Amino acid sequence: MPSLPSSSLSSEPGGHPTTGTRTQRRAASNRQAVIDAAREIVATEGVDALTLEAVAERADVAIATIYNRVGNRSSLLLAVAEQAMEHSRAHMDAAYAADGTAEERLLLVAASWVQFARESPHEFRILVEPADEPEAVVRLAELTRTQNAKLANAIRDGIREGLIRPELDPDQVATALWASLNGILALAWRPGGLRVEAESLDDLLATFITVATDGLRVR
Template identity: 80%
Template sequence: MPSFPVPPSPHEIGASSPPPTRTQRRAAANRQSVIDAAREIVATEGMGALTLEAVAERADVAVATIYNRVGNRSSLLLAVAEQAMEESRAYMDAAYAAEGTAEERLLLVATTWVRFARERPHEFRILVEPADQPDAVARLAELTRTQNAKLADAIRAGMATGAVRPDLEPDQVATALWASLNGVLALAWRPGELRVEAAALDQLMAAFIAIAADGLRAH
């Protein structure tokens, strides 16, 4: 089952490790191709379409390879969800680390999340509509709480400088903003007339960000 890298212990720091062998590189490539295939199936066809046979066909591997490299269907769903969240963190961590006023930082966080949704639509959809799989949902919820806590900290920093309204509860606001932003972005894949095209979605996003910024701003 996939997991996040574990930091090395002090006695391990500085120790050299041999480069991966050709067999190890091939195994890692097979594993990644399996996860990529599963991610595409989930994002484009839905959770119900995710079977080991479908993944094997798309990745052009044997079903036994999936078991050997990733595991069963539950392990595959967890690997897909974790990879999606890791890719989102690559975007968001840089935004949270940026300097600037509270409003500038919060605006950067919002626009970065929009950019992630545009550039990584499969990963974004997996995060917004996760699999109904307890292990995957639990892991995704844990990672989401971690990211929302960073947003809440940015809001608190704004309160400390007087830029953000002091009567708000940062954790609640962070969750509300996250859910609202996801809801607007999800309009891009709604069926039929419920779908909003890119140009109109840009206008909706601009309206949402303007309203959110005004609601947070101390007057």
């Protein structure tokens, strides 16, 4: 995926370049405009609506600019997924850093992930049900492992605190919790009779949290 050397540019918090040559700033600005347009399309219309033509129209650039600054559709999906992961981290990292016991932090983490899924359903979906684009899948797997490592570390904290069963493998528990929660949240977009509406989904989530919490606690 084409990109500008990170050493040549710095950015404002919103991702807009502030240093470098005029040409570099323009190129970086075009790249950000393309990624922002792609993210808006995914957020409002879903992954299937993401085409180079739709992005070019929304960003007001030529399709050639998309190829030059970001790449093909797979690269666009990857860029959107990486921004979605960064967006989710804004929810999650505060929960991991919160005061309280490991159990209290884990409950905050779960609540934060549910909040992200509800506030940004299309971004959530691209993270948990990515398109069949090999490059994007590989990168998403890396990002997911990084986030799940934080979950595993919180579980280790609970074991050290004597709150969580010491015979459990933190990495396996983290993966199981992540997959289970995603599976429940995904019921919101299943077709027809497989879909679970919001009120019933709340009940399922509460049941999952109760069962998972009780299963982790030291007897």
